[in-house]
Amino acid sequence: MDLLTGQTRAFVLHFGEMGSRWGFNRTVGQMLALLTVHGEPLNADQLAEALRVSRGNVSMGLKELQAWRLIELRHRPGDRKDYFTAAGSIWDMARTVFEERRKRELDPTLSLLRQLLLNEPDNEREAAAQEKMRQVYDLLELLDQFANTLSRLDERDLLKLMKLGSGVTRLLELREKVKGGVAGKTDR
Amino acid sequence: MDLLTGQTRAFVLHFGEMGSRWGFNRTVGQMLALLTVHGEPLNADQLAEALRVSRGNVSMGLKELQAWRLIELRHRPGDRKDYFTAAGSIWDMARTVFEERRKRELDPTLSLLRQLLLNEPDNEREAAAQEKMRQVYDLLELLDQFANTLSRLDERDLLKLMKLGSGVTRLLELREKVKGGVAGKTDR
DNA sequence: TAGAATTTTCAAAAATTTCTGAAAGTTCAA
DNA sequence: TTGAACTTTCAGAAATTTTTGAAAATTCTA
Numbered sequence: 001m002d003l004l005t006g007q008t009r010a011f012v013l014h015f016g017e018m019g020s021r022w023g024f025n026r027t028v029g030q031m032l033a034l035l036t037v038h039g040e041p042l043n044a045d046q047l048a049e050a051l052r053v054s055r056g057n058v059s060m061g062l063k064e065l066q067a068w069r070l071i072e073l074r075h076r077p078g079d080r081k082d083y084f085t086a087a088g089s090i091w092d093m094a095r096t097v098f099e100e101r102r103k104r105e106l107d108p109t110l111s112l113l114r115q116l117l118l119n120e121p122d123n124e125r126e127a128a129a130q131e132k133m134r135q136v137y138d139l140l141e142l143l144d145q146f147a148n149t150l151s152r153l154d155e156r157d158l159l160k161l162m163k164l165g166s167g168v169t170r171l172l173e174l175r176e177k178v179k180g181g182v183a184g185k186t187d188r
Numbered sequence: 189m190d191l192l193t194g195q196t197r198a199f200v201l202h203f204g205e206m207g208s209r210w211g212f213n214r215t216v217g218q219m220l221a222l223l224t225v226h227g228e229p230l231n232a233d234q235l236a237e238a239l240r241v242s243r244g245n246v247s248m249g250l251k252e253l254q255a256w257r258l259i260e261l262r263h264r265p266g267d268r269k270d271y272f273t274a275a276g277s278i279w280d281m282a283r284t285v286f287e288e289r290r291k292r293e294l295d296p297t298l299s300l301l302r303q304l305l306l307n308e309p310d311n312e313r314e315a316a317a318q319e320k321m322r323q324v325y326d327l328l329e330l331l332d333q334f335a336n337t338l339s340r341l342d343e344r345d346l347l348k349l350m351k352l353g354s355g356v357t358r359l360l361e362l363r364e365k366v367k368g369g370v371a372g373k374t375d376r
Numbered sequence: 377t378a379g380a381a382t383t384t385t386c387a388a389a390a391a392t393t394t395c396t397g398a399a400a401g402t403t404c405a406a
Numbered sequence: 407t408t409g410a411a412c413t414t415t416c417a418g419a420a421a422t423t424t425t426t427g428a429a430a431a432t433t434c435t436a
Contacts, residue, residue: 005310054426056425056426129226162333178362
């Protein structure tokens with residue numbers, strides 16, 4: 001049966017195209033999209049047939065999606081094949097992708113910069129460059145922590161925060177007032 | 189003169205590698221890194237020599253960085269060459285990259301999903317798929333708005349917010365109390 | 377324990393992206 | 407105008423990433 005019809009088809013193909021921007025290749029993007037909109041678990045052959053890609057490609061894609069923890073293995077009684085579904089809700093999925101990207105896009109750079117900033121600069125030019133690097137480091141470090149904070153919020157709070165809109169400014173002012181003189185308690 | 193020494197070298201090469209994860213290719217990543225840590229404006233020949241890439245490659249890279257509005261054209265008296273520097277502060281840069289990525293990673297998908305959700309589903313399966321697509325849409329829409337809100341915050345507020353850490357939970361509670369019965373004013 | 381069913385691996389092919397460098401285009405001073 | 411100083415373009419080359427599919431590995435049943 002053709003699983004790739006109508007809107008599902010458009011959705012899956014689009015996710016394939018966007019895949020590269022989101023950190024995976026076309027096939028992986030398509031697989032994730034199909035498993036997401038198709039409620040029932042699918043096996044590797046079904047995926048390969050629906051997406052018209054090789055069995056090997058599907059196998060690698062499944063491995064990658066499992067590494068991201070975006071899909072779950074299922075078994076059906078009397079069937080030896082491995083079946084897979086999208087793991088968790090759309091929110092869970094977004095959270096996972098967000099977290100994984102934070103790791104890939106921030107951590108390596110933070111770790112390099114920490115290293116570099118330990119060295120004494122050799123000359124005037126390097127000293128100036130190091131100053132810039134420190135600024136980059138401080139910003140990325142802050143971003144990383146913020147991303148972490150967001151990752152840890154439960155869904156209710158995250159939703160509240162995201163819906164604040166420009167109200168966030170007012171809320172920050174409100175905090176200033178309430179907090180009064182108690183100097184910058186940042187609590188980690 | 190060799191601009192690529194010591195820590196600057198390591199920094200620039202690393203940014204080249206990370207480039208692809210951040211949405212540009214290696215040369216563009218290296219160019220941006222070099223222009224960022226090197227305080228003074230550089231011309232295309234200097235960039236090509238320092239990074240050991242072709243003149244044509246540098247020309248394309250400069251065009252792309254200008255399209256991102258990450259670099260600025262400068263002129264020096266008595267010199268016909270075009271010189272470039274990183275535009276604005278590190279914060280400005282981060283903001284620009286953030287904003288540009290939001291556009292590339294969210295907008296096309298939002299626009300496709302808006303389209304798809306207008307159609308009546310053809311059958312039961314498509315209806316179920318559409319329901320999932322709506323969930324994806326709602327989440328991405330919310331994310332997009334939140335990203336927008338963050339983009340618009342001034343540096344002071346952004347800093348405050350990012351430094352809140354887990355304090356953000358308490359702040360949200362605080363809001364509940366103060367707001368009292370005034371039902372969900374979200375203000376866009 | 378054999379062998380059928382299934383999944384994984386990985387070398388080579390295909391597709392895609394990036395880079396080069398010569399040629400074409402532009403700008404400016406004289 | 408001319409031509410020297412620059413910059414941009416873009417077809418083809420090189421590098422990189424993705425995909426294929428046959429062979430190897432694994433797992434299960436009988």
